[in-house]
Amino acid sequence: MHQALSPESRGVSFDMDRLPLFGRVFVPVPTGSEATAFDEHAIQTMQVPGPVLMENAGRSAALVLHRLFPRGRVVVLAGGGNNGGDGVVLARTLRAAGREVRLVGVGRSGSQTLLHGHGPSPEALPDDASRLDAVLAWGDVLVDGLLGTGIRGAARAPFDRVIQAVNRSGRPVLALDIPSGVEAGSGACRGEAVSAQVTVAFGAPKLGSLLHPGRERSGRLVAVEIGFPPWSEDAAGARLITPGWVDELRPRRAFRTHKNAEGRLLLLAGRPGMAGAAVLSARAALRAGVGFVRVASSAENRAILQMAVPEAVFVDMDDAEAVRLAAESSDALTAGPGMGTDASAARRLNRILEEMAPPALLLDADALTLLGEGRLAAFPGASAPDRRLLTPHPGELARIVEGEAGQAISDPGSAARAAAGRWEAACLLKGSPSVVAISGGGPLRVSPTSTSDLARAGMGDVLTGVAGAFLARGLRAPDAATVALHLTGRAAAMATCGGEALLPSDVVDALPMALEERGEGSTELDFPFVLLDLGPPR
Template structure:
């Protein structure tokens, strides 16, 4: 049966950092100036690694390298020289102030010409039928839109409509924020050196990067404290999954209290409860509006109903749980405020704050900052909820999601999971964790409710708030892929496949059987 499952992606050999362009430059400098790795060695390894992957993926056709003035251009020249030595038909187009007799070619007969005066027809003639392009125009140091000459080269590359491999990042993207301030290369594959750059993991730049592959090129071990973000890979997430003892029982594997669902919103409560159970909770209680009781108990007979009108029952439920999921479908009226107040003034249990509980927080009726010192809290806003928490607008949040996340973490002192493309997790004193499993298939009402149930279960089983958020994202994203429903995916599909996602143990798969490949992720979906 396992053979029927979609392959586990991305592949990741080791833990994967995600440096910004500035961080990558600092790591380069450390490797060269402190450790003593010669810069030409790094460039040689980069170009040859990219050449080997290109040869695996596209063994036929002319290879046209578009060369800029920086190190990316040098990497492209090494790639072209390597392919020429292997017998490939190659040509270099220099789109910058750079010598046409570059010593990086080592005397190999690589035709080199300038882009000046080439014109659209000239570009098409050089690439020819079945040809492909290597993009070495701009690198990770870009700030703002490309200059006129480089922008024109990018336009010409995209106009060809051919297969494109980008060096390190697609030319034209912001390697820190994922912005695309002007023209950017639409790559089929991006080969990143050392690690995928943070900007290429963030939208809108992610949609320009295509298949994203990172390779080892002889960097010394990186100091993780020098990099502000990390990718949530399959191996990273699986290593944090709680393990059950053989002699365990229901009260030892996570007891979750769900406080969700005002009148008419029983569905939200049902989804949270089902997700918590499918994620492995040993016992789940649900406190929901009395009008929802029959629906909830019929839909999920495994859950224990708690009457919100009975303060003693809710207090007992709080005492007998290991984590609370608060907010989905709860509303912001008197009942919601009373329930939230009871939860936060009761026993100090780990807390997932979602949906309407976040709206209460943005209205000043739930003070996350005052609660943070006393218990583990994971807040899970989407961009609109994050904007309200920060007192700004959604556009500002989306323009720099990393900065918005870091501002919110600092302001509220809690772990935060910013949903979106991709979802991000941050916590005080922690690196940002970048989700790798999400896709547009998850853009459906109720997915956040399912995520709340999963995260609450993981916190009930002992994970800290940050790791619960990241592992919860991984599990729901992988379950979505296992469901195989594409754009027709529903939260119930995800919940149904959670047990399969929990049971997987793999670092992912890649058909690139090359020892220097560290990371291999499919194009954005």
């Protein structure tokens, strides 16, 4: 007798605090067209047979489904392209494993030969909504093999009504490669789009599954190896920030060292009443391992800073000589958190850039406002392009390049690249996901650790402090941004008090745990072909 899945088992449990699995240091994040081009390269140039790739894709997805949903009946919706072929292989594999499976063909299909004479008999798509709803209700788990990565614009008939039926079914959905209706290059949903609990991506996660709204539609994101040759680093325009890569980038302390050798950071932050921004940035920088922090802030903030961060040296930001001496003995300048945007703030920062020539420079918050308003005539000072870092949120990015904040949210990669090119600096655009673009080109760096838990005043000050620390410790600007994004994201996940109650100071306190974390992560999907396992967005 058939036993339906219980309500509890229809969701997919995922420990959000654990380090997600990253099976490789280099994880490309291709668009749909880049994935297609690599697929063709594998088949035509590297002589990997197309049916082998499809067989591996379908079987891998079937094993993932069987592990996550070990009981219940399965309805596979297969379109006419390669995505549908993957679905047919999955249906045959599950049937061979003893699962009850129905296979529904949608649109023109040439993939039924992949059944190889056994498996579930293909069914025609029901004409009316009630019959389609009944077919979907038969299943406990639905498989979306409708459209794949090739969609541009809105899904057309009959796919649009099938997607609507899937979303109203209330059944958990496993999508193949990317949820149908989500554009693989942008994450946009121009019309109906499947809402999946799990997405199994083939070869690499697609960019559209990491950008919103595609990220919400993808749920838990699993990437599996299907027999592709290794990706070259220029085969995709974006790559994922992984723990292994961050571990390669991070500086290592020498056995014999001293505070000045571990980086000296000058932090220009905190107008009167804004001591908190300076405190958060300074504490974060120290936790990130920098050897020496000086904080140039308002005299009014002296007592607060010396009590809250006794490890940092206070400098009165209105004492020009003291600021000059601090700047000349620093390896990097971080300017902006709570700094102010009045005439004196602009004059002070211009003087440092013009006369004191810090070798590395990070501009955030109020400093970005001054830059966008054309009031930093001395920018970039003596810093080289690979030692300059801008860290805007979407609103600040709209001030430093032409455009609106909404464009930075809907297309963060293009927006960050525009800022990097305009100012000849690396650009860390904060958001969900946060991304890093490089002056002069290079793959976009996409953070998988971004979370809505970080949407709180002061989190940017923490990120600025960590990135500034790694600039002072000698990293190139894009690498400092990459390391800082990973560490702050992991610290947020590991903090004792998480979720909506998470405070910026909690992230600072958890940075030591993030710094000590090593390894590629873990997953209950203990198959050798699993490359990536990211929890659902939150």
